[in-house]
Amino acid sequence: MSECWLSIGDLARETGASVRSIRHYDGHGLLTSSRASNGYRVFPATEAIVQVRQIQRLIAAGFSLAEIRSFPDCMLLIEGAMSCPETSEIQRKRLASIERQIADLERRRVRLRQMLAEGAAPPLD
Incomplete structure (x- = not known):
């Protein structure tokens, strides 16, 4: 089964994040993106939605993007993750x-x- 990809606009609509925020997260290495044949960014749907929502939650709790970038997958890839030992x-x-x-x-x-x-x-x- 092939991965479903979202455009940056679709990812913004799915998460409520702005396109600008998603570009910012991607630029800080917090998201996985690829380029479509037309040169636009695309994001793996399931993974990116979870990641953006988690990033938003962590920012709302007062963490910086640098701190979030240091977090392990237990915090970034599990939707609703509140904490993990690391x-x-x-x-x-x-x-x-x-x-x-x-x-x-x-x-x-x-x-x-x-x-x-x-x-x-x-x-x-």
């Missing part, structure tokens, strides 16, 4: 980073509320 540590580090950012934003919010309530800037922590 990625658990980087996911924990990303969570810790996000939690530090949230704590920093909370401190800033408290300080700004104090400034507004008192009409003056409180001393720095």
Whole structure:
């Protein structure tokens, strides 16, 4: 049985990603593409749909394309994969980073509320 291929536009429609995003992912080596006889990019349908959806999920969780590129197939080729042993540590580090950012934003919010309530800037922590 031969592989079904999708044009970049079809892949965009199937995944909800923009054509520009798909080109960007492909340019970073995150997708497998070939060139059709007309010179246009084509993508293996089943694999590419899963990969684009996974890339979108990982970006939404705060990972960079460089980090995603380092992830093994257990994260990129299985739709809905949440974690695998090879990625658990980087996911924990990303969570810790996000939690530090949230704590920093909370401190800033408290300080700004104090400034507004008192009409003056409180001393720095």
